[in-house]
Amino acid sequence: MEKLYDRLMKDYRLREGLNACINCGTCTAICPAAEFYRYDPRRIVDIVQSKDEAEIEKLLKSDVIWYCGECMSCVTRCPRKNAPGLVIMALRSLSIDTGFFMESEKGRQMYVLCKDLCGNVLNYGYCIYPREFHYKGHEEAGTVWEWQEKHLEDVYERLGANFDGEGPGALRKIPDSDLAELKRIFDITGGTERMEKVKEAAMKKAEELGLSEEEYFNKVYTECKGAHFNH
Amino acid sequence: MIYEGKQKIWSDYQKEIPDDHYFYVRSCIRQSFFPASEAAFLHITRNILNKDIFETEHHTTCGGIAYHSDAIPQETAMTIIARQFALMKKYGYENYVCSCITSFGLYCETMETWREFPDLKEKIAENLWKSCKLEFAVPKFLVHASDMIYKYRNQIAAHAKFKLVDHKTGKPLKVVEHIGCHYSKMFPSKGVGGAEYPYVLAGMIEAWGGEVVDYPERRHCCGFGFRQYFVKSNRGYSLSNTYKKFESMEPYEPDLIITNCPGCPYFMDRWQYVIAESEGKTYGKNGHGIPVMTYEEVAGLVLGFDPWDLGLQTHQIGPEPLLDKMGIPYNPEEKYKGKNGKDLGQPRQLDCIR
Ligand code: SF4
Ligand code: SF4
Numbered sequence: 001m002e003k004l005y006d007r008l009m010k011d012y013r014l015r016e017g018l019n020a021c022i023n024c025g026t027c028t029a030i031c032p033a034a035e036f037y038r039y040d041p042r043r044i045v046d047i048v049q050s051k052d053e054a055e056i057e058k059l060l061k062s063d064v065i066w067y068c069g070e071c072m073s074c075v076t077r078c079p080r081k082n083a084p085g086l087v088i089m090a091l092r093s094l095s096i097d098t099g100f101f102m103e104s105e106k107g108r109q110m111y112v113l114c115k116d117l118c119g120n121v122l123n124y125g126y127c128i129y130p131r132e133f134h135y136k137g138h139e140e141a142g143t144v145w146e147w148q149e150k151h152l153e154d155v156y157e158r159l160g161a162n163f164d165g166e167g168p169g170a171l172r173k174i175p176d177s178d179l180a181e182l183k184r185i186f187d188i189t190g191g192t193e194r195m196e197k198v199k200e201a202a203m204k205k206a207e208e209l210g211l212s213e214e215e216y217f218n219k220v221y222t223e224c225k226g227a228h229f230n231h
Numbered sequence: 232m233i234y235e236g237k238q239k240i241w242s243d244y245q246k247e248i249p250d251d252h253y254f255y256v257r258s259c260i261r262q263s264f265f266p267a268s269e270a271a272f273l274h275i276t277r278n279i280l281n282k283d284i285f286e287t288e289h290h291t292t293c294g295g296i297a298y299h300s301d302a303i304p305q306e307t308a309m310t311i312i313a314r315q316f317a318l319m320k321k322y323g324y325e326n327y328v329c330s331c332i333t334s335f336g337l338y339c340e341t342m343e344t345w346r347e348f349p350d351l352k353e354k355i356a357e358n359l360w361k362s363c364k365l366e367f368a369v370p371k372f373l374v375h376a377s378d379m380i381y382k383y384r385n386q387i388a389a390h391a392k393f394k395l396v397d398h399k400t401g402k403p404l405k406v407v408e409h410i411g412c413h414y415s416k417m418f419p420s421k422g423v424g425g426a427e428y429p430y431v432l433a434g435m436i437e438a439w440g441g442e443v444v445d446y447p448e449r450r451h452c453c454g455f456g457f458r459q460y461f462v463k464s465n466r467g468y469s470l471s472n473t474y475k476k477f478e479s480m481e482p483y484e485p486d487l488i489i490t491n492c493p494g495c496p497y498f499m500d501r502w503q504y505v506i507a508e509s510e511g512k513t514y515g516k517n518g519h520g521i522p523v524m525t526y527e528e529v530a531g532l533v534l535g536f537d538p539w540d541l542g543l544q545t546h547q548i549g550p551e552p553l554l555d556k557m558g559i560p561y562n563p564e565e566k567y568k569g570k571n572g573k574d575l576g577q578p579r580q581l582d583c584i585r
Contacts (some may be wrong), residue, residue: 012348012351070456146578189309
């Protein structure tokens with residue numbers, strides 16, 4: 001079987017994001033995730049460049065690779081022009097491709113993300129779409145969103161959007177022919193394959209746990225059992 | 232002295248921003264939460280400055296939020312982006328302006344990767360043809376919408392009805408600028424002022440009469456973190472980063488926060504509410520929060536647009552203290568009204584923050 005390191009090196013983000021790391025820890029010092037989670041991007045970059053297969057496999061199965069916020073603050077500061085944030089993205093992709101993502105609590109969150117975000121892209125042409133952004137799941141969106149959700153059409157009309165309308169404008173209905181093109185793009189570039197793979201693994205897990213699809217979604221969406229935090 | 236030195240570094244580092252003829256692409260988050268900001272951008276550039284800014288209904292998401300949440304592979308994101316660029320070409324444009332910072336960063340990354348790996352570029356062009364029968368193209372100039380408002384900041388100042396100045400005391404207002412991480416942290420040369428001293432928003436603040444606040448966590452991320460916000464159990468990450476920024480800026484008593492990213496104004500607005508409710512703490516005076524606005528909202532206020540046309544009623548933190556300081560008139564009765572005065576009720580009033 002092809003080595004994990006070799007598979008990683010096929011990812012353009014790794015080829016762009018990993019030169020020789022000198023283990024200085026600058027990335028960890030600037031990293032917002034390292035302050036919040038038990039997370040150390042320096043260590044991750046070091047493991048990858050060590051080419052230690054067993055350690056890389058451990059990473060792919062762990063919560064650790066899912067802590068990064070992909071802010072790319074580390075990229076600006078690395079003295080060797082590494083991009084730890086891109087290295088993480090490559091690790092995450094490989095974790096999904098190998099199925100290892102199912103072995104960590106944070107990795108299993110892929111189910112929620114694929115379902116919601118890919119669903120929005122394919123159904124509406126937007127990553128975020130207001131009819132799918134509910135106050136019930138987002139109380140932090142405030143009483144103003146609670147109000148807006150009840151009056152979506154009226155508020156968007158007041159603000160000059162073209163909600164669900166024809167032609168250009170904010171929140172216009174994206175024509176079906178364009179949505180069909182997005183679907184074809186997903187089909188030929190691995191987007192659909194990733195969605196199916198994540199869903200299949202999630203449904204298998206749900207079945208093992210005796211949960212319905214909705215129950216499994218809610219579990220993954222809210223569960224926080226691991227020793228993730230710094231404090 | 233030191234401040235002047237820093238200003239020099241900021242102004243020395245510039246990028247080229249064409250004056251006119253742009254293909255405009257919207258942002259998913261901003262359409263949902265700040266649609267009036269995009270409308271203000273188009274109104275200012277098209278109607279006040281007479282620029283040619285073209286939009287087609289056929290453009291879509293760039294896929295950036297899904298990509299940075301790891302929900303789509305890089306090749307998928309790149310092909311969606313190639314489709315956006317191809318539409319630009321199809322409609323006869325070569326300057327591309329996007330409303331979203333996540334898009335902007337991803338476009339920069341994508342174009343750089345294509346430059347470095349021509350085989351990949353060819354593969355994406357093939358994907359594009361197979362899926363959409365569109366011809367591959369890359370923009371000659373790629374800019375973010377805030378780059379353009381920055382470029383036109385002095386023209387906007389020349390049309391100003393109000394300034395970022397306390398109209399009673401004549402003192403400049405203290406303004407925090409928050410730049411989206413993906414604007415220039417990956418590719419400093421693509422942003423006005425680079426990554427360490429980005430000048431894109433500071434330039435607007437200065438041109439419109441305000442004073443820029445320099446505080447320790449100025450460049451810290453707002454904490455969006457993509458999956459760190461979308462999944463409920465991760466949301467503490469997002470909140471704690473915003474909290475860190477507010478604790479750091481508090482001693483400087485800012486009157487306003489101005490942002491150029493889709494997510495940042497939402498998070499810095501809404502997390503103030505969560506902090507107030509959970510910790511009982513507010514960062515403005517007399518139980519108010521600090522208003523957080525997009526650069527178009529601020530430009531609109533400076534130009535004398537009605538605050539409710541700009542959508543300031545859809546922020547959780549009320550803009551009133553800022554409007555009062557700037558001497559901007561507004562009708563509280565109209566705040567939550569729909570088109571033609573339609574009664575839409577109003578949000579539940581909060582005790583913890585205004
Ligand atoms: S900042 Fe760069 S060189 Fe230093 S530890 Fe991080 S990746 Fe390695
Ligand atoms: S991209 Fe990830 S690793 Fe880099 S600073 Fe941001 S959170 Fe940390």
